[in-house]
Amino acid sequence: MSTRTLERLAATSAGEPVMACADGRWTRRGGGHPSITEEVREAIFAVRRECMQRSRISMRAKHRLLHQYMREMFPDFPEEDVPGRTTLTLVWKQWFGPGGARQRYVRSAETAKDAGQRVVVHRPGQVVALDSTPLPVKVRESVFGDPISVMLTLALDLYTHSIVAFRLTLVSDTSVDVAMLLRDVMMPLPMREGWGEEMEWPYPGVPAKLVAQFAGHKVAALPFFSPETVTTDHGGPYKNHHVVEAEQTLGCNILPARALRPTDKFAVERCFAAVNSLLLEHLLGFTGADVADRGADPEKDSVLSMAQMESLIASWVVRVWQNRVLGEYAPAWGPGEDHSPNSLFAAAMQQGGFALQIPRPEL
Numbered sequence: 001m002s003t004r005t006l007e008r009l010a011a012t013s014a015g016e017p018v019m020a021c022a023d024g025r026w027t028r029r030g031g032g033h034p035s036i037t038e039e040v041r042e043a044i045f046a047v048r049r050e051c052m053q054r055s056r057i058s059m060r061a062k063h064r065l066l067h068q069y070m071r072e073m074f075p076d077f078p079e080e081d082v083p084g085r086t087t088l089t090l091v092w093k094q095w096f097g098p099g100g101a102r103q104r105y106v107r108s109a110e111t112a113k114d115a116g117q118r119v120v121v122h123r124p125g126q127v128v129a130l131d132s133t134p135l136p137v138k139v140r141e142s143v144f145g146d147p148i149s150v151m152l153t154l155a156l157d158l159y160t161h162s163i164v165a166f167r168l169t170l171v172s173d174t175s176v177d178v179a180m181l182l183r184d185v186m187m188p189l190p191m192r193e194g195w196g197e198e199m200e201w202p203y204p205g206v207p208a209k210l211v212a213q214f215a216g217h218k219v220a221a222l223p224f225f226s227p228e229t230v231t232t233d234h235g236g237p238y239k240n241h242h243v244v245e246a247e248q249t250l251g252c253n254i255l256p257a258r259a260l261r262p263t264d265k266f267a268v269e270r271c272f273a274a275v276n277s278l279l280l281e282h283l284l285g286f287t288g289a290d291v292a293d294r295g296a297d298p299e300k301d302s303v304l305s306m307a308q309m310e311s312l313i314a315s316w317v318v319r320v321w322q323n324r325v326l327g328e329y330a331p332a333w334g335p336g337e338d339h340s341p342n343s344l345f346a347a348a349m350q351q352g353g354f355a356l357q358i359p360r361p362e363l
Helices: 003-012 017-021 038-053 059-073 085-096 103-115 175-186 208-215 241-250 262-278 306-319 341-352
Strands: 127-134 150-157 163-170 229-231
Touching: 038 059, 038 085, 038 103, 059 085, 127 175, 127 262, 150 175, 150 262, 150 306, 163 175, 163 306, 175 241
Parallel strands: 127 229
Antiparallel strands: 127 150, 150 163
């Protein structure tokens, strides 16, 4: 058991650690609901199909619809054997969940479930997720400038979980920033001053000198490719016709996430949280996720300029993130193995090859 589990058990039964372990997880299941017969089960599912197309109604109204269906379809069924509203509420939560979502999103989720289509990502560049969030660190526009807030926009490859591109923008990102981010995904990242040989292109099969010859400069250890599918939310910059035209020019398929469905791009949401915990919260000027948790004066603590922050994030991505072990994202062909974004990209190159395509500068 983890430390958090032991703390939780100790809090429930102070001074009785043995009794705290008897939390009921090994007890047998209950006897169920004997009143839920085959006829009642059919009626409950019929009521749910009916309520799916209606506006949101209370459980009392659903119980009345249940009685109405039983009288019409099973006239010989004893009315006193129809389960009560309390039993219907318990069964409804067990079968269909708590039901706290909005009605329109319940219908969209049901439609996606009935479609039965899932995108199985099995190679780099197949799906790239884009998202933006306010950078939780105050930076300065210049060395002697005032503290400002900037937006962080990431491009995450869903197969290797590589941060293939990022951008810092003032105030808010625009469609031009998103289009240039897509260009950065396709371009090799040049080596910067102070970067050692361990941060140079390390992937097998394609020598670093060959990549540097095509790119015109030494290339850092970060994958680059032409994205096949781009997943975004419904923010204004991502729906702009300029971005859509840029994606069509690059030959990308557009796969927008459903509204208010962060699970459609959960990987990039998890990436933002990981960047916060691994890097940003250790910097001066960190503001936190909430105003109530903010420091006394984060603006006064900010020391990094916008250019320094961009260089710091780039160095951290190449040196730390690309070599960080992602145990929960082991591929299907290697269950239980430890992989990093770099190792996944290298394995994909050995399995399917690598197309060394660098776009022309006039793109």
